[in-house]
Amino acid sequence: xxxxxxxxxxxxxxxxxxxxxxxxxxxxxxxxxxxxxxxxxxxxxxxxxxxxxxxxxxxxxxxxxxxxxxxxxxxxxxxxxxxxxxxxxxxxxxxxxxxxxxxxxxxxxxxxxxxxxxxxxxxxxxxxxxxxxxxxxxxxxxxxxxxxxxxxxxxxxxxxxxxxxxxxxxxxxxxxxxxxxxxxxxxxxxxxxxxxxxxxxxxxxxxxxxxxxxxxxxxxxxxxxxxxxxxxxxxxxxxxxxxxxxxxxxxxxxxxxxxxxxxxxxxxxxxxxxxxxxxxxxxxxxxxxxxxxxxxxxxxxxxxxxxxxxxxxxxxxxxxxxxxxxxxxxxxxxxxxxxxxxxxxxxxxxxxxxxxxxxxxxxxxxxxxxxxxxxxxxxxxxxxxxxxxxxxxxxxxxxxxxxxxxxxxxx
Numbered sequence: 330x331x332x333x334x335x336x337x338x339x340x341x342x343x344x345x346x347x348x349x350x351x352x353x354x355x356x357x358x359x360x361x362x363x364x365x366x367x368x369x370x371x372x373x374x375x376x377x378x379x380x381x382x383x384x385x386x387x388x389x390x391x392x393x394x395x396x397x398x399x400x401x402x403x404x405x406x407x408x409x410x411x412x413x414x415x416x417x418x419x420x421x422x423x424x425x426x427x428x429x430x431x432x433x434x435x436x437x438x439x440x441x442x443x444x445x446x447x448x449x450x451x452x453x454x455x456x457x458x459x460x461x462x463x464x465x466x467x468x469x470x471x472x473x474x475x476x477x478x479x480x481x482x483x484x485x486x487x488x489x490x491x492x493x494x495x496x497x498x499x500x501x502x503x504x505x506x507x508x509x510x511x512x513x514x515x516x517x518x519x520x521x522x523x524x525x526x527x528x529x530x531x532x533x534x535x536x537x538x539x540x541x542x543x544x545x546x547x548x549x550x551x552x553x554x555x556x557x558x559x560x561x562x563x564x565x566x567x568x569x570x571x572x573x574x575x576x577x578x579x580x581x582x583x584x585x586x587x588x589x590x591x592x593x594x595x596x597x598x599x600x601x602x603x604x605x606x607x608x609x610x611x612x613x614x615x616x617x618x619x620x621x622x623x624x625x626x627x628x629x630x631x632x633x634x635x636x637x638x639x640x641x642x643x644x645x646x647x648x649x650x651x652x653x654x655x656x657x658x659x660x661x662x663x664x665x666x667x668x669x670x671x672x673x674x675x676x677x678x679x680x681x682x683x684x685x686x687x688x689x690x691x692x693x694x695x696x697x698x699x700x701x702x703x704x705x706x707x708x709x710x711x712x713x714x715x716x717x718x719x720x721x722x723x724x725x726x727x728x729x730x731x732x733x734x735x736x737x738x739x740x
Contacts, residue, residue: 346503353470353506355443357513365515366522370441370466373511376521378599381613382606383440389637390644391432393664395419400659409660413456414652418662422447422460434462435498435644440606442466443500443507446479448490449651457652460496470497470506477505498647514605521598544577607636633666641666667698688712 373379395418399409409415422431431447439445442465450459469480477497479490500507511518548556556577596615603610609628641664649662677699684690693707 348472348503348505350472350474353472353503355502355506355509355512362516362519365519368511368515368518368522370511372522373441373518376518376525376602378521378602378613378615379518379606382603382608383437385608385613386440386606386636386640387433387436390436390640390664391429393641393666395428395432396663396665398661398663400661406661412660413458414660414662417457417460417652418648423450424459426462431460431462432644436640438462438465439498439500439507439640439644441509441511443502443509444468444470445496445498447496448481449494449496451494465509472505493651496647496651498644500643510605514602517598517601517605521602524598608632638666685711686713 374383397409397412397414397418398406399412400406419428422428426434435445435447444465446463446465446468448461448463449457450461452458463481467482469482471478471480477492477495479492479495479497481488481490498507499505500510502508599613599615600610603613603615609632611625611628612632645662645664653660653662681690681695681698685692685695688710691708691710693703696703696707
């Protein structure tokens, strides 16, 4: 049945980036390498590089504060802490998950399957009261008469969920469904699994000898067994002094070209997986050389700008599309990205100093970000007195140091 639907789907428009009615299937039609293994999320997460990349992305995004803002009459905006959406998105999306756990689950599904789903539970008045994450592997998305239809399979039951009650965070795709990253990176994960399997067979259970004992004399079976038992015992203990007698000589085996090639293959697999997820290898323990800037600060800045920032914007828009009524134009859902600043006190101090000296933030606004109480007079915006418009240069005066006749002195 699935194969028939896939053939009809492909015949209708000829590719995963086209548009057509019916079920949307987020997988490649013609893999570049045939007979690659289908890798499930469970299997993929057993690859250390995949797990590390997904965990890093989930932890980074889920720890960012997610705010619901409402515009004010003076052109500003303030956190809408009294609204119901604030409780769902900032505190508790459902009865068994924290906000951090909910966002983390959404990120994991989005990164592995290209789609993250959450069902909106509404009360009798149509107001959202809970957000329930759903598995992409149990979801079927179809296009019927230009609209989305979501069908969810769970415990033998089939549920059809209205699109207005579904948050759908899509990755790269045709606009109706995101392309499954695991399906498109099959060649990479297959190579990583094969390299891991070869390494396990080569080095596991002591199958790879660490050295060779040789002698010019002939040993009988009893002597040979005694020597082997002795060296096996010393090797199992890990270290120690090797005492060689009976004219025996020990030579440690060096890394063979095949071993070196295996290590290079595994390192390349790590780099490829990091490339798929947009994560710099150095952030997940890879020893590959960096290419952004000269230090970790530039790498982290690029990671935030090119990976985390776009993902946050996508999720903001997916949440806003279904949770904010189209008539409520003064409400905004937004990640507070200045959470990235919470690195070192020196970096925060430099940022705050620049913002205060240029009149962009008041001192009380800065104190609020640092969880400090406001101070009297701290709401005023200040700026450096020597910052004047170019057309006013030479006209600034200094008050308080004039001659005795009271004439201001030009600077």
